[in-house]
Amino acid sequence: MNDLLQIDRDVSAKLRSMKIGVQGSFYPAPPDMPKEDITEWQIRRLAALGCTAHQIGFGVLPDDEGKLLAIKALADSLGVELELTAPGAFGVSGPYADAEARQRFLKAVGQARLLGVPVVRTGYGRLNVSTSRFNRSMNVREHLDSLVPALREAGHIAADAGVGLAVENHCDFTGREMGYLLDQTDLANVGAALDTANGFTVFCDPQDDIEALAPYAFTTHMKDMAVVDMPVRGYIPMTAQGCGLGEGHVDLSRAIDLLARHSPRADGLHLLIEPGWMAWDPNRDQWEQEYEYFAQGIRYLQALLDEKANGSEERP
Template identity: 40%
Template sequence: MSYKSTMKTGFIGWVYTPPKELGLREPMDIVKWQIDKSEELGCTVFQPGFPCPEDDDSLKYLRDYAGSKNIELEFRAPYEIFSAAGPNAAEAAAAIKEGIRKGKLIGANILRTGYGRFHIDTTRFSKNIPVKQHLETLANNLKEAAKIFEDEGVYCAIENHCDFTGKEWAEVFAAVGSPYIGCALDTGNGYTVYCDPNEDVEVLAEYTITTHIKDMAVIPYDSKGDLIPFQARGVVLGEGNVDIPRTIDILDQKCPHANGLHLVLELGWANYVDDVPRDIQNRELTEKCLVYLHDLLKK
């Protein structure tokens, strides 16, 4: 049985921001505009980015506003999930519970985050901690976080976020052993840690709760011999080295959340042109990617 027809498409907020001439500055106005555009573009899920209002009344308002347009929302998980077994475990638990409370206010059953922070110390390449110990520490913290998410009935999805290979994250999720702690599969981020994203999906599909769908192309990079002569740059879905149709097929077959799976579009380090504002380029890229994704799901 295929679940492709049930999968929900959408995007993360930063890839589709309001045109500057609209003059939208307040976080609530920006997120409402993005929800409206989600509906207009045929999407049924949205991941708010920054800024997003986080006071209780605003979160409840956004829940109802998105619900009126049949848009499901995801929300960010507190970073304290990665210190839930540490010396400040009590404070971490309180932060996790507060994050879940806010997630429920906005109507999100999936909270998501990434461990990697674009710094070498939060990657497999850190010189401060061996990879094996790094993974064990992550698993131990997430085991404690899992207890809270299980009690609350909310899912926590962790992105392969420029930190570890898909195989390494699969080891972590297997060690945690909870259906409430899994992967926010990014289909292109493997390139950031020098592994093949097409292999990542094979090992992470069974742990996937939600996604970031992106394509990237490995292109020549003329560094005059000083750097690696290739770069991975973001492109429109179907134009890069990530096999998007195969990725969707694998998720359809192996993902425990395939029925209604969130396919959240993100762009990855695109090759921008200099003479067009990036927000305009991002909106154009996003619309092209959504057309591709919607057509793919019909096949």
């Protein structure tokens, strides 16, 4: 009984340590704002909403080292831990080697080192069939094996910079297939960036992805989607579309349970809110709806974490 009580206390501590944030690429900044000012604006605004993590949007970081250090100082002063996307990981070597992709990856990892980012995230799938399990030119296992050399080298590059590398299930493979890729890569600093709803895009139950990838998860995208009737005849009769957290068919409560118990980086794990493929109300301002979506998501996750942490502590 004492051992079980200690386990519950450990889980409660991990739940309380988790950091809530957003995927910055989807958080709208004023249209006249210079690109290099967006990150600082987002950090301030989201910290005021209670966020303690932030994924910097793609392509908005300045090249100037002094400005990068200023962003780091601001985030540190507000208690916000940063996360960064490192595109090009699967082009650093191997059969898909690409010099420009390698340079993009090296640049992002260098920026992550300056910013003190603990984990950079990457992805293979580029939202098309050819970079997915449905590429008919090779079977799934061959496809996964072909990615190992690049991911392994990218992992070594990230390790040299002192950061972890997390691979998102990015509309390409199922969670169990991604687990196979990570096992074959076999590097301690390479794990998963679990997206809780992307399983829908490869016709996989997201709950299965969550169970498969929680033991590898270095970071997350907390996303919910609802299965709805397809209004257009001639298509598959049901489809999934984005919705507010807790309003769809992804069991986010169960996801947090599994992450707290099995993630190798459960302490301080980033729970980053990202919208799915949303159907915004055409009769309302879209930006207003997007701001509401994120604010409600932050409140939802904080309430869920509080409820679970208190429940773990109170369990006899």
